[in-house]
Amino acid sequence: xxxxxxxxxxxxxxxxxxxxxxxxxxxxxxxxxxxxxxxxxxxxxxxxxxxxxxxxxxxxxxxxxxxxxxxxxxxxxxxxxxxxxxxxxxxxxxxxxxxxxxxxxxxxxxxxxxxxxxxxxxxxxxxxxxxxxxxxxxxxxxxxxxxxxxxxxxxxxxxxxxxxxxxxxxxxxxxxxxxxxxxxxxxxxxxxxxxxxxxxxxxxxxxxxxxxxxxxxxxxxxxxxxxxxxxxxxxxxxxxxxxxxxxxxxxxxxxxxxxxxxxxxxxxxxxxxxxxxxxxxxxxxxxxxxxxxxxxxxxxxxxxxxxxxxxxxxxxxxxxxxxxxxxxxxxxxxxxxxxxxxxxxxxxxxxxxxxxxxxxxxxxxxxxxxxxxxxxxxxxxxxxxxxxxxxxxxxxxxxxxxxxxxxxxxxxxxxxxxxxxxxxxxxxxxxxxxxxxxxxxxxxxxxxxxxxxxxxxxxxxxxxxxxxxxxxxxxxxxxxxxxxxxxxxxxxxxxxxxxxxxxxxxxxxxxxxxxxxxxxxxx
Numbered sequence: 055x056x057x058x059x060x061x062x063x064x065x066x067x068x069x070x071x072x073x074x075x076x077x078x079x080x081x082x083x084x085x086x087x088x089x090x091x092x093x094x095x096x097x098x099x100x101x102x103x104x105x106x107x108x109x110x111x112x113x114x115x116x117x118x119x120x121x122x123x124x125x126x127x128x129x130x131x132x133x134x135x136x137x138x139x140x141x142x143x144x145x146x147x148x149x150x151x152x153x154x155x156x157x158x159x160x161x162x163x164x165x166x167x168x169x170x171x172x173x174x175x176x177x178x179x180x181x182x183x184x185x186x187x188x189x190x191x192x193x194x195x196x197x198x199x200x201x202x203x204x205x206x207x208x209x210x211x212x213x214x215x216x217x218x219x220x221x222x223x224x225x226x227x228x229x230x231x232x233x234x235x236x237x238x239x240x241x242x243x244x245x246x247x248x249x250x251x252x253x254x255x256x257x258x259x260x261x262x263x264x265x266x267x268x269x270x271x272x273x274x275x276x277x278x279x280x281x282x283x284x285x286x287x288x289x290x291x292x293x294x295x296x297x298x299x300x301x302x303x304x305x306x307x308x309x310x311x312x313x314x315x316x317x318x319x320x321x322x323x324x325x326x327x328x329x330x331x332x333x334x335x336x337x338x339x340x341x342x343x344x345x346x347x348x349x350x351x352x353x354x355x356x357x358x359x360x361x362x363x364x365x366x367x368x369x370x371x372x373x374x375x376x377x378x379x380x381x382x383x384x385x386x387x388x389x390x391x392x393x394x395x396x397x398x399x400x401x402x403x404x405x406x407x408x409x410x411x412x413x414x415x416x417x418x419x420x421x422x423x424x425x426x427x428x429x430x431x432x433x434x435x436x437x438x439x440x441x442x443x444x445x446x447x448x449x450x451x452x453x454x455x456x457x458x459x460x461x462x463x464x465x466x467x468x469x470x471x472x473x474x475x476x477x478x479x480x481x482x483x484x485x486x487x488x489x490x491x492x493x494x495x496x497x498x499x500x501x502x503x504x505x506x507x508x509x510x511x512x513x514x515x516x517x518x519x520x521x522x523x524x525x526x527x528x529x530x531x532x533x534x535x536x537x538x539x540x541x542x543x544x545x546x547x548x549x550x551x552x553x554x555x556x557x558x559x560x561x562x563x564x565x566x567x568x569x570x571x572x573x574x575x576x577x
Contacts, residue, residue, distance in 0.1 A: 063093065070097060079103040083124050084116055104131035109145065110138055110160050117141075121148045134158075139166050139193075146177045157181065158189040161228070164200075164209045171216045178216070187222040188213070192233035202237035202259055210236050210256075211245050222253040224279075229467075235259035235283050238266040239291075247271040255279035260287035261318055264306075268322075269294040277303040279333075285312045285319065301326045305333035309425065311371070312338050315345075324357050331363040337425055338370050344381070344412040345370045347390030347398070355393070364395040367415040369426050374408045383432075386412060403428045405447055424462075429454060436462045445471040450509070451478045452518065455492050465494055469501040469528075476508040493520045501528035503559065510537045514546040521549045525574075531558040541571035 065073070074082050074097070086098035107128075109117060121144050125132075129149035134156035137145055142159070159166065170177050190213075214220065227233045235257040238245060246267070252274050258264050261282050268278070278301065285308050304326055306319070315338045323332075332354075338345060345368050355361065383402055390398045397417040404410050411426060419434060423441045429448050436442075439462045444450065450472055459465075500521070502509045510533045513519050527550075538546045554574045556562065569575060 063091070067093075067097065071100070071102065075102065078108075079106065080108065080112060080116070080120075083128065084119065087124055087127055099128060099131070101131055104128040106134040106136070106156075107132050108136040109141060110136055117144075121145065125149045134187075136160070139163070142166070142170060142177060146180065150180060151184075154181070154184050156187040156189075157185050158191070160191045161193040162190040163193055164205065167209050167212055171212060182216055183218050185217050186219050187224075188217060188220060189224040190226070192225065192227045200234050202234055203239075203241065205234045206236050206238065206241065207245065214246055214248050214251065219250065220248070221250055223251060224253070224255040225257070226255065227257070233257060235281075236263055236267075238263045243269065243271050245271075248274075250274060253277040257281045257283070259283055260289075261285040261308075262287060262289045262291065262293070265289075265293040265322070268298060268325075270296075274300065276300050279303075279305040281307040281309075283308075284310055286314045295321070295325065297325050297327060299328055301329055303331045304329055307333075307335040307423075309335075309337070309423065312336055313340060315341055320353055323354055327357060328360055329358045330360055332358065332361060332365070334366040334368060335421055335423070336368050338368065340372055341370065344372065344386070344402075344410070346386050346400075346412070346414060347388075347393050351393060361395075364393075365416050365420060367419070367421050367424070368413075370412045371426070372410050372412075374404070374410055380404070381412075386414065390414075399432055399434050401428070401430050401432055403430050403446075407447065427458075431457075431461070434461065437464065440464055441467040443469040443471065447472070447474055449474045449476045449506075450512075451476055452492070452512070453478075455512065455519070456490065459492050459494055464496055466496050467499040468494070468497055470509050471504045472509065473504070473506055475506045476512065491516075491518065491520050493522075496523055497521055498523045499526040499528075500524060501557075502533075503528045503530055503557075507533040507536065510534060511546075514538070514549050516545055516548045519549065523552070524549060525552055526555040526557070527553050528557040531560050531562070534558070538571065541565075541567040547571060 074086075079102070082098055082103050086094045088095070109120065112120075125145070125148045129151050131153065132151045133153050135145070135151065135154060136158040138160045139162050169175065171182075172178050173182075210225075214223065225233070236246065237259040239260075239262060243266075248271075251272050254267070254272065254275060254277070256267075256279075258267070258280055261284065264280050264282055267280075268275070275298075304323075312319070315336070319336070323329075326332075343349065350364075350366075355364070381402055383400055386400045386402055387398065390400075395416070398414065399417050399419070400412070400414045402410065402412050411428065413426065415421075417434065419436050420438055422438050424436060424439045425443050427442060427444045428446045429450065442462055442465055444458070450470070500513060502513060507530070510529060511518075513521065514537055535541070537543070538550070550572055552574060553572050556572060556575055562568065
């Protein structure tokens with residue numbers, strides 16, 4: 055038989071399956087079901103292709119056929135559904151799903167809870183006992199801040215009460231602003247309580263709410279991922295201090311500055327003696343000493359004999375006084391000589407303002423958020439970082455942003471804080487020097503509000519920087535007017551052309567020139 059005579063159907067089932075696994079299961083089901091070939095029909099209905107169905111970001115024509123025809127063929131095999139919240143009615147009215155246990159809803163908001171997660175909803179009645187794993191990707195924004203206590207009762211508490219067999223609850227945000235944190239202060243201990251939940255990922259308003267969740271109301275919790283908005287919020291309540299022997303995984307993230315690290319976070323970690331995996335992302339201010347390898351060993355690791363994985367990104371920002379020695383990067387690196395979990399990166403930056411910033415982190419860097427990067431950032435790839443804040447009192451020159459664009463290739467959200475003017479700007483004018491154009495391919499949010507005017511020009515001038523996806527800009531209005539020559543300068547027009555939201559410190563003075571310069575700006 056000549057090679058040219060071999061067709062797809064001549065291949066054995068094992069080889070066909072190996073080839074089809076390279077495709078998305080949506081493509082396989084759409085292409086092979088009902089093509090008048092019994093063999094392909096049977097293969098397409100294999101559990102490999104029907105166990106998990108992801109109906110997000112697909113064409114309306116494909117979606118329509120799925121809801122009308124394909125779901126009726128495979129509904130009995132589906133265990134995991136991923137769909138946008140707007141599709142709940144279409145998908146669940148198409149068929150029942152007797153094996154469905156995992157549900158992920160994208161663009162979720164509180165209206166979904168009120169509409170579907172109740173006993174009067176036919177869809178709610180269908181899923182309330184089946185779902186054991188629930189993931190909610192929020193689409194709420196912070197434009198209107200809800201009353202957190204009401205939100206906790208009406209949304210979070212209802213979710214955990216409604217799903218009777220829920221073991222894993224994962225609530226995420228669609229952006230860095232995320233979603234309203236749970237607030238349990240002055241609420242009964244029966245609120246957000248479960249005797250079967252073993253895994254929780256959630257935001258909380260304060261560190262006190264983190265402690266409330268660990269006061270016994272979730273007595274089977276083994277994995278806890280929490281992002282805290284405010285660690286330092288005071289509390290008059292004496293919280294439960296019992297050891298959390300069942301806790302195997304703990305992840306704590308706080309993007310706000312923390313002044314009570316030693317009094318609050320360290321005691322909580324000491325309550326987790328059986329922890330096997332720990333993740334910390336923190337910025338600590340004004341403690342007595344830098345957080346280095348010696349501190350982590352003596353204050354955390356010796357209390358966790360079963361710990362196997364320790365991932366961290368920790369910044370200590372201290373005022374320099376007589377008790378603090380001047381240390382180099384090598385000095386800090388040496389303190390990690392006895393910690394062998396992962397490779398460690400570190401930087402120490404001393405400022406003329408009598409302060410020091412010490413940054414220690416595990417490599418490879420796996421966090422999507424990175425704070426307080428300075429001119430002295432190490433030669434490291436931050437391939438997972440989407441949200442970044444940079445700050446310094448020395449100017450960020452053009453070469454710095456070249457390094458940054460290569461080091462953080464997927465960057466979407468950038469905040470620049472630097473009141474010192476760029477030096478290269480005046481050199482460029484004097485020497486008529488040109489620079490290679492920097493490209494941030496994925497950047498959609500930029501804040502230069504708290505920076506010198508030279509950074510406004512650095513990013514908006516298309517001979518320096520190319521921002522093809524920039525849709526949101528936070529900026530000083532007078533600087534913007536100056537750099538764009540009252541919205542007439544051609545060299546800054548390109549990087550402004552796709553902006554849909556402009557945030558300034560003053561009310562925008564609407565004019566024809568402004569809207570001509572920002573054609574997509576909402577009125």
